[in-house]
Structure formats: structure tokens, C-alpha cells
Amino acid sequence: MEVIESFENNLNLKCKLQVLSRADGSAMFSEGQTVVLSAIYGPVEVKMQKLLIEKASVESVFKPKSGLPGVSDRYKEYLIKNICETALASALYPRTAVLVNLQEMQNQGQLISCAINAVCLACLDSGIDMKFLFGAVSYFLTKEEELTLTPPINESSVKAMFVFVFNNTKGDVIASHTEGRFSIDQYKTALDICRDEVKKVFIFFKETLLDT
Amino acid sequence: MAEQYKSLHPAKYYRDHLKHDIRPDGRELSDFRPVVINVGSIKTADGSSIVKIGNTTVVCGIKAEISRPKADAATKGFLVPNVELSPVCSSKFKPGPPSDQAQVLTQIIADIVGNSQCINLEELCIFPDKIAWCLYADLICIDYDGSLIDACALALISCLKVVSLPEVSYDPSLDKQQVNLEKRTPINVNSVFVSTTFAIFDDKLILADPTVEEENLCTGTLTIVTCNDELCYVHKPGGSPLVDEQMSDCIEKCMNRSNSIKKLIKTAILENI
Numbered sequence: 001m002e003v004i005e006s007f008e009n010n011l012n013l014k015c016k017l018q019v020l021s022r023a024d025g026s027a028m029f030s031e032g033q034t035v036v037l038s039a040i041y042g043p044v045e046v047k048m049q050k051l052l053i054e055k056a057s058v059e060s061v062f063k064p065k066s067g068l069p070g071v072s073d074r075y076k077e078y079l080i081k082n083i084c085e086t087a088l089a090s091a092l093y094p095r096t097a098v099l100v101n102l103q104e105m106q107n108q109g110q111l112i113s114c115a116i117n118a119v120c121l122a123c124l125d126s127g128i129d130m131k132f133l134f135g136a137v138s139y140f141l142t143k144e145e146e147l148t149l150t151p152p153i154n155e156s157s158v159k160a161m162f163v164f165v166f167n168n169t170k171g172d173v174i175a176s177h178t179e180g181r182f183s184i185d186q187y188k189t190a191l192d193i194c195r196d197e198v199k200k201v202f203i204f205f206k207e208t209l210l211d212t
Numbered sequence: 213m214a215e216q217y218k219s220l221h222p223a224k225y226y227r228d229h230l231k232h233d234i235r236p237d238g239r240e241l242s243d244f245r246p247v248v249i250n251v252g253s254i255k256t257a258d259g260s261s262i263v264k265i266g267n268t269t270v271v272c273g274i275k276a277e278i279s280r281p282k283a284d285a286a287t288k289g290f291l292v293p294n295v296e297l298s299p300v301c302s303s304k305f306k307p308g309p310p311s312d313q314a315q316v317l318t319q320i321i322a323d324i325v326g327n328s329q330c331i332n333l334e335e336l337c338i339f340p341d342k343i344a345w346c347l348y349a350d351l352i353c354i355d356y357d358g359s360l361i362d363a364c365a366l367a368l369i370s371c372l373k374v375v376s377l378p379e380v381s382y383d384p385s386l387d388k389q390q391v392n393l394e395k396r397t398p399i400n401v402n403s404v405f406v407s408t409t410f411a412i413f414d415d416k417l418i419l420a421d422p423t424v425e426e427e428n429l430c431t432g433t434l435t436i437v438t439c440n441d442e443l444c445y446v447h448k449p450g451g452s453p454l455v456d457e458q459m460s461d462c463i464e465k466c467m468n469r470s471n472s473i474k475k476l477i478k479t480a481i482l483e484n485i
């Protein structure tokens with residue numbers, strides 16, 4: 001399996017599908033220096049307590065690079081679970097579960113957006129029905145009030161970080177996560193730029209699928 | 213009759229109300245519930261507050277302990293929020309280790325505190341690399357009726373405003389510390405954050421300050437936290453997509469509300485003294 005890259009893209013995205021043999025869908029996705037491995041199992045049998053009569057229940061697990069999962073990983077799981085619940089056509093698989101597993105491989109600041117994109121590609125790879133695609137973009141505001149797509153090398157020079165998740169149908173915001181303090185205008189500017197950037201992410205998704 | 217209708221067809225019951233721009237509890241779509249703040253009611257804590265937003269009730273107590281700073285941040289103290297969703301607040305929660313929701317909420321509150329930089333952690337340090345204050349902020353939900361992030365954030369900030377720490381003298385040569393419990397000084401709170409939650413109903417209607425019933429029926433939520441004139445947290449965990457106009461509208465409402473909440477916190481603290 002060859003690694004698909006897109007060089008003209010300043011997000012520097014790379015992806016490899018079907019990296020795991022047992023999973024229904026899997027993807028190794030990297031955004032700059034951040035790498036996440038994701039695997040989707042589903043629809044599979046569901047635990048009694050989590051059974052939903054009218055739709056599939058989504059469970060997500062996020063494993064950090066080292067150490068035990070903590071409270072911040074629970075937050076990422078919650079975010080990914082909610083996004084998947086919105087995007088997957090879960091009504092087609094009642095009384096089942098969809099398991100979304102993520103493993104952090106390397107983190108250079110874009111972990112959340114990278115994880116979300118990896119999940120979308122794994123979903124596509126597994127062939128599970130989806131209502132729409134979702135793509136995430138991270139954006140950084142430095143202490144010098146500059147907005148940039150590439151994470152600053154020095155972590156302490158970041159004033160704020162934005163992560164936006166869009167759908168590919170109308171380009172509306174499905175999820176938003178922020179860190180740090182910023183003005184309303186900066187938020188809106190970041191939102192507009194990310195909406196343009198996410199188009200490149202969707203094109204990359206398409207290229208990836210066409211090449212496999 | 214209305215009772216039966218509500219339990220049999222909850223979504224339709226809401227839709228019928230919302231069609232007439234009114235919610236079942238009598239509020240308009242963008243109305244907020246009344247807020248009650250009480251500070252300093254727990255005397256054994258170093259700071260405490262009780263906040264009610266409609267029926268949602270959260271108690272916050274801050275206990276200060278002396279601890280050793282981390283090696284990689286030798287000049288910083290700690291502020292550790294912890295949210296507890298006890299079985300008393302809703303039938304959704306069972307006794308035992310903290311539920312996923314409680315852990316997520318704890319992380320969100322910790323993020324808000326970190327983002328807003330309301331407390332300068334360096335001021336909590338007593339002697340670099342030796343001793344520093346660790347503030348344990350326990351947030352306990354007594355009644356769970358929606359917009360819990362708002363209630364927790366409000367309880368925490370009003371509690372921080374009334375925290376006072378005893379004077380500590382430290383002798384580095386003998387590694388000895390002496391605490392003077394009689395002399396207490398308040399801590400500096402640089403900024404006040406105010407959180408506002410919105411719920412998206414049927415992909416288009418936006419309900420401000422939702423109750424738990426509304427949260428369960430809704431297809432998505434949006435939480436915006438303002439800090440002075442800036443934003444410090446915009447949290448939308450999946451759910452229905454939002455267009456930009458709706459987003460800006462929510463931010464504007466949030467800004468307006470933050471001023472009145474700030475006044476309320478001030479009055480609550482003044483009345484306590």
C-alpha cells in the first residue's frame with residue numbers, strides 16, 4: 001500500500017488506509033507532524049446497557065501515546081462520539097454498536113483535528129453509511145496576534161487555538177473547540193479561513209479514496 | 213390532559229409550544245431563567261458559593277492545601293476543579309466512580325479556567341520549588357435541570373472571588389512553614405468568565421438556557437464563555453450544524469448576558485460582607 005500525500009496542500013496531509021487487518025475500517029492519518037491511528041468496528045453486537053432501539057450506539061475510545069487515559073482523553077472521546085452520532089446514518093443499524101478507536105502516535109499541536117479527520121477516513125474505509133462527510137481544521141493565534149495554519153514550534157507562543165469541524169454538504173459548523181482567549185473578530189476570521197481550508201481536506205479525502 | 217400529552221409525545225408537545233414562540237415553562241425562546249447566587253455559606257471551606265439557574269443547583273467549595281509545586285513549573289500553584297454528579301441530582305447518575313459526563317464536565321471547567329487566566333497561578337506559589345497553594349474546587353450538583361456548564365462556571369467564579377488564604381511564612385534554611393490562620397487575604401481574580409448555553413431544536417430553533425428536558429429533545433448544544441470583552445471558550449460538541457448568523461447571534465446574546473451576571477456576582481459578594 002502506497003502512502004498518499006498532497007504536497008500542494010499547506011496543511012501537509014498524509015494518509016494510509018487499511019492499515020489494520022481485523023478492523024472494518026482503519027486509517028493512519030497525519031497532519032503536519034501529528035499522527036493518529038484510527039479503527040472502526042461496526043456495526044457489531046451491543047452491550048445490553050448501551051442498546052438503543054431506534055439507532056446504533058456509538059462508543060469511542062482514545063488512547064494517549066503514553067500512560068493511562070485521563071480526563072482530557074475522556075473529553076476527546078466525547079467530542080468524537082458526538083460528531084460520529086451526527087454524521088453516521090445510525091438509524092440504519094438499530095440495536096447495534098459502532099466502535100471508534102483512536103491511538104495517538106505523535107502530537108505536534110493538531111491532535112484533535114487530526115483525530116477527527118482520521119475517524120472520517122476510517123468511516124469511509126469501512127463503508128458504513130454516512131449522512132455527510134466531516135473534516136476538521138486547526139488554526140492558531142500566536143502571541144503576536146498572527147493567525148497561522150501551521151502550529152508554532154514553540155508551544156508557549158500560542159495565544160489561542162481553534163478547531164472547527166465542518167460538513168461537506170453546506171460547509172456548516174458541526175463542532176467547535178477552542179483554547180485560550182481571543183476576540184470575536186478573531187474567531188470569525190478563523191472560522192472563515194478554516195471553512196476555505198476544509199475544502200482542501202475534502203479534496204484530499206476524495207483523492208485518497210480514488211487512489212486505493 | 214397536557215400532562216399525558218407531554219409524556220406520550222414530548223417532541224410534538226414542544227413543537228406545538230415553540231410554534232407560538234413560547235416554551236412550556238412560559239419563557240420566550242431567548243429568555244434566560246432567573247439566577248440566584250449565594251456566597252460564603254460554608255464556613256469550614258476557604259471559599260464557597262451556591263448557584264441556582266432555574267432549578268439547576270450547584271454548590272462550590274474551595275479548600276486550600278499546601279503542596280509542593282511541580283518540577284517543571286516550580287513557580288506555580290494549582291487550581292483543581294472537580295465536578296461531581298451525585299445520584300441525588302438526577303436518576304441518570306448512579307453512585308460509584310465519576311461518570312463519563314462528570315469527567316467531561318470537569319475537563320470543560322478546567323479548560324475554561326485555564327483559558328480565561330482568571331487566576332495567576334504564580335501568585336499561589338509561596339516559595340518556588342518548595343511550597344505552593346493547591347486550591348481544590350469541588351463542584352457538587354444538587355439538582356440537574358440543564359445548562360450545567362453555566363451553573364458550574366458561575367459557582368466557581370463567584371467562589372474564587374470570596375476565597376481567602378491564611379498567611380504562610382516559610383523559612384527555606386530550616387524548611388519550616390508557619391501558618392497564621394487568623395490573618396487571611398483574598399486572592400486576585402483578574403477576570404470574570406460567564407458561560408451561556410444554547411440548545412438547537414429541530415435543526416433551526418435556538419433555545420437559550422435549556423432545561424434538561426429541552427437538552428434531551430434537542431439535536432445539539434452550543435456553549436459560549438465570555439471573559440471581559442473577549443471569548444475564552446466556544447464549545448459545540450457535534451449535533452446539528454449551525455450557520456454563521458446563528459452563531460454571531462448567540463455570541464451577541466452571550467455578551468449582553470455577561471454584563472448582568474457580573475453585576476449579580478458583585479451584589480452577591482457585597483451583601484455577604
